[in-house]
Amino acid sequence: MGASSEAVRRGGAGPGDEPAGALPHRRYAMTVDTRQCVGCKACVLACKAENDVPDGFCRDWIVEEIRGEFPVLSAEIRSERCNHCTDAPCVKNCPTGASHVNEGGVVLVTHHKCSGCKACIAACPYDARFVHPEGYVDKCTFCLHRVQKGLSPACVGVCPTGTLTFGDASDPESSVAQLLRERRSKVNHPESGAGPNVHFLV
């Protein structure tokens, strides 16, 4: 798996690079427990270290929202990233086929096909993409290179409060599916119609 795993880690794998025997109907998803997240940014640092994200850029980030009316206030802290949308506008708008849907519905960018036209960046409802200094568009890969080895994404693995859960939402036995059944959840900007797969437990 060495070479293909490296390609996926860099986000550069294309369709057909999936290992033999990959389940065709996986639906990788993530839950973010907003009642657990303290905004420590360990997920951001783990991602940068794991994926060699260049200085000044990030593939995941922390959003803090304060709502209410003083003095009755509530805070919500969310760890956010690419939503690996089921009906991804970035993939639809990519003119070269570089942005594509890979194993488990994970949205990836094939670097050597990307001309850096930025149509996918404009199309993304979550502003989750950016232009890598090397000229291609980059984003969260759900750490597919780790997932294919049976590991969790770097952000999930490092989270000290158990905020992040990753798994196959189409498998009813998976932790993600159970959390989505048992807890109330929401997604960011459902009005985009893209079908995001990062769910926030509230």
Added chain:
Amino acid sequence: MNTLIEATTTRANPGIDPSLHIWGWEIVVYLFLGGLVAGIFVLAAALELRSGEKPRGPALRLTPFAALALLSLGMGALWLDLAHRLWAWRFYLFFHATSPMSWGAWILVLIYPVGLLLGLGSLNADQRAWLRGKTPGALATLLETFFGWADAGRRGILLTSVVMGVSLGIYTGLLLGTMPSRILWNSAVLGPLFLASGISTGAALLLLLPLDESERKTLLRWDAAAIVAELVLIALMLLGFATSGETGQWAASQFLGGPYTAVFFSCVVVLGLLVPLLLEVVEAKRHLPFATILPVLILTGGLALRWILLTAGQHSAFRFLP
């Protein structure tokens, strides 16, 4: 009350934050020149289809070539915008039906041979003799073949030019209009609006050339129709936003009281559309030609339309909704 008081993010990605600014002057120039060239294709072909005779003015005969030069300039700007310029050829190893940019890449390639044949067929005997004199011997047979095609299939070439011009004009608008993520672009009206603006700016450029009196009159009339169409389409776009849900109402508010109101209505609606329309009516009724100011206002308005929509659209993400 669950009103949002403050939102902070640790993300500060270049080009993305604090709000999207990935597309700058290069795209504005391309959208402007692309629309203008689309307009020239439609108008040059439609003038000949209408009158049944070749363009009278010598300048008008050369406009298809000028259009291709301007398009090349626009494509140069587009190329400058690419983050990975050496990978531009990747557009031509793929066709993606759901990507307007993919459609556009192929339209841009296909329009060159059409423009070449349109231009060659427009040349009169003197211009052809000059071109033959300048063509190296090895290419002479090829030139004659092209002249043969340009003359034999003239009507087909004219109709194809209209279709290619309309495709080019509409796609530049749909490119922005098909992105649900940018609330202010998310209107199918942008396609026809950019086409109408392209026809108007194309006519304005032609009006700067020395024209035959009847050709000038026809172009002025068609330009007035394009301007009226633009005004109607802008009204429809704003009405469509204002009468839709929360996101659309926010988009409409950007132009109806929000930060882009003054610049949009002054530069685009008044100076770019209403004043030129008035000048055209005055010219038609009172025979007072506004040789320079009229085309310049239209061209400036067309550039402003694209600049404002491109900028305002990039600032219109779901995360900025109240």
